[in-house]
Amino acid sequence: MGDKGSFLLPDAASTLAGEVDALFWFVTWTSAIIFAAVIVAKVYFMARYRRKDDTEVPEPVKESKWLEATWIVVPTILVLIVFTWGFDVFVKLNTAPPDSYQITVRGGQWTWEFQYDEGASSFTEMYVPVGRPIKLNMSSSDVLHSFFVPAFRIKHDVIPDRYTSVWFEATKLGEYQIFCTEYCGTEHSTMLAKVVVVSEEDFATWLAENSTDLPPAELGQQLFAQCAVCHSVDGSAGIGPSLQGLAGSDRALADGSTVLANDDYLRQSILDPASQVAEGFQPIMPAGYAGMSAKQIDGLIAYIKTLE
Numbered sequence: 001m002g003d004k005g006s007f008l009l010p011d012a013a014s015t016l017a018g019e020v021d022a023l024f025w026f027v028t029w030t031s032a033i034i035f036a037a038v039i040v041a042k043v044y045f046m047a048r049y050r051r052k053d054d055t056e057v058p059e060p061v062k063e064s065k066w067l068e069a070t071w072i073v074v075p076t077i078l079v080l081i082v083f084t085w086g087f088d089v090f091v092k093l094n095t096a097p098p099d100s101y102q103i104t105v106r107g108g109q110w111t112w113e114f115q116y117d118e119g120a121s122s123f124t125e126m127y128v129p130v131g132r133p134i135k136l137n138m139s140s141s142d143v144l145h146s147f148f149v150p151a152f153r154i155k156h157d158v159i160p161d162r163y164t165s166v167w168f169e170a171t172k173l174g175e176y177q178i179f180c181t182e183y184c185g186t187e188h189s190t191m192l193a194k195v196v197v198v199s200e201e202d203f204a205t206w207l208a209e210n211s212t213d214l215p216p217a218e219l220g221q222q223l224f225a226q227c228a229v230c231h232s233v234d235g236s237a238g239i240g241p242s243l244q245g246l247a248g249s250d251r252a253l254a255d256g257s258t259v260l261a262n263d264d265y266l267r268q269s270i271l272d273p274a275s276q277v278a279e280g281f282q283p284i285m286p287a288g289y290a291g292m293s294a295k296q297i298d299g300l301i302a303y304i305k306t307l308e
């Protein structure tokens with residue numbers, strides 16, 4: 001028992017895992033005790049009441065009210081305990097806290113895809129913060145799958161054309177295996193992924209780093225807010241030249257030469273603005289934009305090309 005797992009149960013790493021395990025052990029031990037009692041009584045009776053010679057005639061069996069009452073009342077109580085306890089855990093497992101963080105899970109032959117509202121998505125790893133309830137809204141793009149995380153004690157069918165959900169709250173940092181546990185075709189057994197439980201700060205960082213799934217031009221438009229201080233998109237000159245109609249045009253530079261404003265020019269002008277200064281402007285654009293990711297720069301270029 002406890003968190004470390006055993007030969008019957010894997011590690012327990014969610015808030016409800018302990019409750020599921022307690023019920024599991026109650027049913028297991030109750031069954032084991034009843035099984036042992038039945039076997040011991042049977043062996044005892046076989047020895048005690050065996051027929052000792054051919055002339056022996058047994059006494060007629062008389063009813064025993066208390067014995068009959070016992071074997072009706074005790075099993076009834078046991079079944080009611082398992083029912084009410086199991087129903088309680090079932091309701092908890094199926095009632096996500098209203099403030100749960102929600103992740104969209106899509107099962108398909110033979111991968112899991114995890115989509116976050118912030119725009120991030122992932123195929124092999126589902127990042128979640130520790131100590132925060134997570135609700136998974138799940139559906140399938142083809143056949144029946146089933147989402148199973150043994151360490152969290154959650155398992156639920158993932159069905160085409162229907163949404164199902166599970167929730168959990170991870171209690172420990174670490175990586176936990178996700179299985180598909182419904183046969184779904186040739187590669188069913190390789191339909192695996194991992195839950196990566198990280199701190200709130202690491203989760204925020206991961207979301208920020210992976211939330212660039214916008215189309216490049218839209219990403220660029222978002223990023224352009226910081227450029228709009230100096231560059232207009234309507235042809236009017238500001239501190240820097242307007243970027244309207246720039247892409248694909250011939251650009252006159254401060255040194256008297258002319259250059260075609262292709263993608264390479266745009267990229268170069270973002271990374272090293274002083275290298276190709278436009279005619280009529282001073283080389284005052286900060287060089288700090290070189291720290292942007294390739295994806296962000298691609299996005300900016302894509303957006304600038306929409307400014308006709």
Ligand code: CUA
Nearest residue numbers: 145180182184
């Ligand atoms: Cu998906 Cu098995």
